[in-house]
Amino acid sequence: MSSFLTDGVSTFLESDSHRAEIIAYIAKGQLPLKYAYAGSAAHTHDALAQLETYASVVGSDEVREVASFLRGHAGDQIVEIGPGNGRHSAALLATAGHYGRYLGLDFSRTLLGIAAQSLRSGGVRADTALWDVEQGPTTAIADWRRGPSPVVVLFLGQTLGNVEDVPATLRNIRESLRPGDRLLLGLSARVPGATAEDYLAPYRNETFRRAALEPLLAVGVPADAIDDRLGYENDEVVVDAVLRTAVTLDDAELAAGERVRCFRSRRFQAAEVVGLLADGGWSTDRLQLDDTAGRLIVGAVAADPDE
Ligand SMILES: C[S@@+](CC[C@H](N)C(=O)[O-])C[C@H]1O[C@@H](n2cnc3c(N)ncnc32)[C@H](O)[C@@H]1O
Helix, strand or coil, X not given: CCCHHXXXXXXXXXXXXXXXHHXXXXXXXXXXXXXXXXXXXXXXXXXXXXXXXXXXXXXXXXXXXXXXXXXXXXXXXXXXXXXXXXXXXXXHHHHHCCCCXXXXXXXXXXXXXXXXHHHHHCCCEEEEEECCCCCCCCCHHHHHCCCCCCEEEEECCCHHHHCCCHHHHHHXXXXXXXXXXXXXXXXXXXCCCCCHHHHHHHHCCHHHHHHHHHHHHHCCCCHHHEEEEEEEECCEEEEEEXXXXXXXXXXXXXXXXXXXXXXXXXXXXXXXXXXXXXHCCEEEEEEEEECCCCXXXXXXXECCCCC
């Protein structure tokens, strides 16, 4: 049987450190999704992001809503965490008519390059910097911003639902900003009455499968040693890679049957997000829930820790 995973497409990592990090995470059974955006996997993500099924998760309605918010913040400097291939960002900035300052931040150097190209060809002056939002705060925003006006931070496309530690990620963003700065989150929400299959259907395609498994392939796990299991549990769409045979990766010996969680996408409830934001130092002032489409857009202001 031919499969996207065994089609001989070559894989590569983006940084020398990624190999050891990915292998250490695989050995622990939990691989953060960020590696599925870097190196050759960035190009797989770019292909995935052009599918109709991807749009059904991250949504063109998100573009419309975020653009309408940005029109009310015309003079602000925009920072975006995780612009992906930049197409979503270029569309919403064009819809908002924003051609001011823009800083794209991402874990993936490869995607940042692709995003900057999409944005610049749409007339946006895009600056970029690397940041792993899960690792700790960054000084890149403070170094880039100009003057006293607040920045608006976009964190869209359900990326918050993919991180390993949501509260720590929200704190890292808050600690990289000043009181009064704004955050706009685009999230996937729980849909009343939805079945597990409703959540899983957009993920049943070979491009997604390759995107989720590519970091394992890139460090040398043979495609035919992976049995991937897509499921919905504890309000998350998840993918586990189960090893069909024993695999040795550098010093790590993995037994047949070992399971590695390599994808997660949480479905949020509105009240839960407000609580998570409050714990992370944010005060929510905008909540837009479309519980038919399963889309949640949340706006928050960075609170002053001294007040
Ligand atoms: C689901 S895609 C969303 C892309 C885009 N915002 C959209 O709406 O189509 C996730 C984006 O976040 C980035 N990302 C994932 N984990 C990250 C991390 N820990 N730190 C910084 N960026 C991360 C990915 O490289 C990618 O650009």
